[in-house]
Amino acid sequence: MIVAFSVTPLGVGEDVGEYVADAVRVVRASGLPNRTDAMFTSVEGEWDEVMDVVKRAVAAVEARAPRVSVVLKADIRPGVTDGLTSKVETVERHLSA
Numbered sequence: 836m837i838v839a840f841s842v843t844p845l846g847v848g849e850d851v852g853e854y855v856a857d858a859v860r861v862v863r864a865s866g867l868p869n870r871t872d873a874m875f876t877s878v879e880g881e882w883d884e885v886m887d888v889v890k891r892a893v894a895a896v897e898a899r900a901p902r903v904s905v906v907l908k909a910d911i912r913p914g915v916t917d918g919l920t921s922k923v924e925t926v927e928r929h930l931s932a
Contacts, residue, residue: 836879836881836885836909836910836912838877839909840889840907840908841905842854842855842896842903842904843855843904843905844896844899844902845901845902846900846901847899847900857899858876858893858895858896859871859892862892865888865891867880868917876892889907893905
């Protein structure tokens with residue numbers, strides 16, 4: 836499965852980059868395949884391990900912010916691995932055709 840999620844600290848002002856970095860550190864330390872872009876961090880793995888990473892990433896932000904907003908989208912597709920790469924490669928292939 837792939838989970839794309841964003842964690843936004845509320846009540847800390849407009850500059851939230853250092854708080855988001857706390858969440859991304861947790862994701863990167865997990866060892867699971869992941870990508871971070873301007874809006875979301877995506878993590879790929881089995882349900883329990885991905886949800887554990889998301890929970891710990893949220894907790895890292897929650898430890899420093901009075902309120903946290905989380906947006907999460909999941910692609911649950913048993914038997915598929917390397918979806919983070921293969922999905923993008925498929926789109927790129929169609930764009931170059």
